[in-house]
Amino acid sequence: MAVQPEVEKKGFMSSVLGLVDDTFTRVTAGISPGEVRRMLRGEAPGRPNPRLKPHTEAFLLHIKPTYYHESVTRFTHTFRLGLLSTYLFLFETITGLILMVWYTPSPNQAYVDMIRLLSNVPFGQFMRDLHRIGAELMVAIVTLHMVRTYLTGSYKAPRQFTWFTGVILLVLTLFLSFSGYLLPWDQLAYWAVTIGTSMAEAVPPAIVGETVNLLARGAPDIGANGLLRFYLLHVLFLPLILFLFFFVHYYKVVHFGISLPANEEEVGQDTANRIPADRRVYFLPDVLMDETVFIIGFSAIMVLAVAFFFSAPLESIANPQSTPLHTVAPWYFYWLQGMLKIADKMIAGVILPGILLVLLIAIPYLDRNPSRRAKDRRVAIISGVIAGVVMIILSWMGTPQYAVSAAPAVEVVQELMPEEGAGAIREAGYAHVPVGVFDSRVPVEEQTTDEEWRAIVEEFSASIAHFDGIDPEFNNAWGTITVTQDQPSLRRILWEIHWVDSEGVEENFKRFFFLHEDSLYWEQYGLKDFRWLTETQEGE
Template sequence: MFGLNFQRLRQQAREAFERRVRIITAGLSIAELRALLRGDPPTEKPNPRYRVHVTSFLFHIRPKFYLRGSTIFTHTFRLGFFTMFFFVLELITGLILMIYYTPSPAEAYNSILNLMSNVPYGKLLRDLHRLGAEGMVIFTALHMLRTYLTGSYKKERSFTWLTGVVLLLITLFLSFSGYLLPWDQLAYWAVTIGTSMAEAAPLFGKELNLLLRGAPDIGAGGLLRFYLLHVILLPLLAIWFISIHYYKVSREHGISLPAKFEEDESLPKEAVKRAKQRVDYLPDLFTHELFLTSLGLFILVVLTAFFYSAPLEHIANPQQTPLDTKAPWYFWWLQGMLKLGDKTLMGIILPTLIFGLLFAVPYLDRNPYRMAYRRPVAIALGVLATLTIVVLSYMGLPQYKIETPAATRIIQDLAPEEGLGELRAIPFEQLQPGVYEVNATEPENLCPEMDFGCPALEAVFAEFSERVNEAVEAGKLPEAQAVLVIEAWQADLVKVTPRILWLDPESGTRKSYERHIFLHRDHNRNE
């Protein structure tokens, strides 16, 4: 009797659990879930997986099926999926980071330090958010490039292309608006340079610059504006246009087939027929996306755990402009254009025309074909534009066409004002006190009393010597003398001073340049 009751209780519990699972999964049973994840056929009739697309909010926005040809990985490389993946990652990590962030100049930097030091997994969250932002910019741009090269913007997809260009702009400004929030030197001066471009706008440039900054210089008002842009206005705009973009793709015209299946008449009919076969979203594409999501998260966590750390420099100082100040990397091309001519022309008018042309691509390209060999002009223009962006980005680097005094450049490269640099990367144990003079001290075996020597210090001193000698030979540092001085300053603290003296040919006097770097045993950098 007791055994019978026990079995009945087990049966009731199983049935209750089954009902709960069906409620949560919009009608899928446990057996159906198991079959779905295994890629097996449906276990019930009619197919319960189609019912999910009607009853589930998360699945009703997904098509029931895709054409097999459009799911070929090398056709789309899942660039659109990964762009959306990064956007969702940014939303989740950003909402958590908002809890610990205070948007004021007095507290912003300290809140980042607190997040990294005292909040469990705070540094990981910040690294994921920063890396996700970089990834979103990259994948959005690659997605647009792929769409252009495959001609997937033609005919009924013209409006979808327009929403894609808008999303590219929103992505750039989303990343740019978040750049200022750490309130460090890197962020402050990068955004200062970026917003100064707005001042070149004709008619209302000064007003636009003032609107962005909140004052002639970026301060509390500017930080609050960028914070509100980053967490409210731009995310809402992104969600709106993503919804429109996704609706057009999923409900109206779908993902384009590879052009060969539509235009290449030499293909066997069986291949074309197979490309147009339906592939159910559940389970085939769902499990594929589940795998890609898991793989993406795994790669990001590994990168942030072992290889990537979101930069955080010294607290923002409006009175000190660091050397080699530059805009965020995705605006280097714009900074490169500014070096070519007038600020208004190169910084405002031409970029506006470029994005205007991007919007107009579907209407300017009247060629009905999508295959590359039938679109030589469009493909050539796309490749040329991509190469131009790369070249302009290189020109946007601070080192391009900006003449820095040789002594300053040598020391800046070894120990940059912002960032780690080779000198600061030397292990503390290898920073042996002494005066190491270029061309007088041999770079090899600087630390004979150490069992394993000091290879990192020797490598840095050898590079320092080589750079100084090259500058002497080039006539940039006449009669130069250079030393690297390491002093035991306090317990677990050393002072490193690279110093260069040279004869100024114009004045006939000797000049010098040096920088003092304090390195603690427990920190990579602590000036």
């Protein structure tokens, strides 16, 4: 376009405005500024609808439907869980890529890199926490997405294959989350993954199980090879497969349309794609705006959680020679750990989860009931609820509260000062652990004036009394906590517990830990402790 004749013909201002208009329309892939204004005002589109153009012009929009049935755009129909899962996958990819910059998948370097990320990289801890909370939320949201689909019967014909790809996506999400678990190379990661991969070993026949285990770990025990393999699974292989299944899944969703609320169509019919003109809600602008606002809002909640309520844990460096007491799987595998406590590894770790997976995939084919209405699906819904309750009970059994109690004296100490992680004493911190000897038999008020320490000593006495009451091998128990100053800024906390067993023999248990003035310990969930903020400023 020759500029000069154009300006001569139309005048300068209108030429510039025309150019701006033109550029705007290109950026919006075909929607003029006037149309955008009308959209924002909530006015109806003209005919033919000029808002459909971006769906043919823009790549990212051409995979979205141009309009939806009004009933399925209601938040309470889908809760937008599918969108959220997709968003979280993207979110994890981006934060994960940033974290990869500071990470080396080698046992010699990985843990050092984690400490460097936390202590020397601006926004390092923030990014790590976001990635971690995103991963846990992704597992939760994908599961809820499946629960919603089950409860509305949306897996029924013609959406059986969509359901199948969804189950695969759930499994991939679990594996993706679990494979990332090992990467920090701390005790928590190492032992959770050791337990996880040991289940692969139970696959019958033995030669298959051993081979699978060897392939996953890269050696009989997890080491340099295992870490590299999990890293590659986590950053490349699983995301690629998930990406592929996501598009198959999404294509099917668009192809069949989102199933309508069951009472809006006849039993046995699927009218999701026949949307009357007066019930159409166009993607542009309504659905796009809903989705954008929803995702921004959700991100804000995640950032808020990371700023104040959530920190990814980092325990001691992985030590293959020492298993910490009460090793646990990530929470979304508690149910599996619960089953492993009551049944054999082959049954609980391989056969039952395998049956569960096949059952999940087969649901659309087992459930021949054509109706999606809740009142016609009593059996399906009740069995779904029962399955959910069983999962929750099994998950509870997977926590250390169930059936793995060590000796009472060990448990008393573990509760207040666990081998790994924070516990009440480390959370209270050095300043609240006064030097001295504290006896469970003497009233606390006479021993200390520090409120936080008093609470801890009280809990110590109460915990000893509790086990004294329930364990016949643990009688007349009492204990002391001896705190000594071993070095500048370093205190030794010596636990001694004495008791008499059922045969009248006196026994005792001793254990000591050190606590440094500067060390910070934190729990994964809960209000964050910002004490260091004031302390460092006072120090300067």
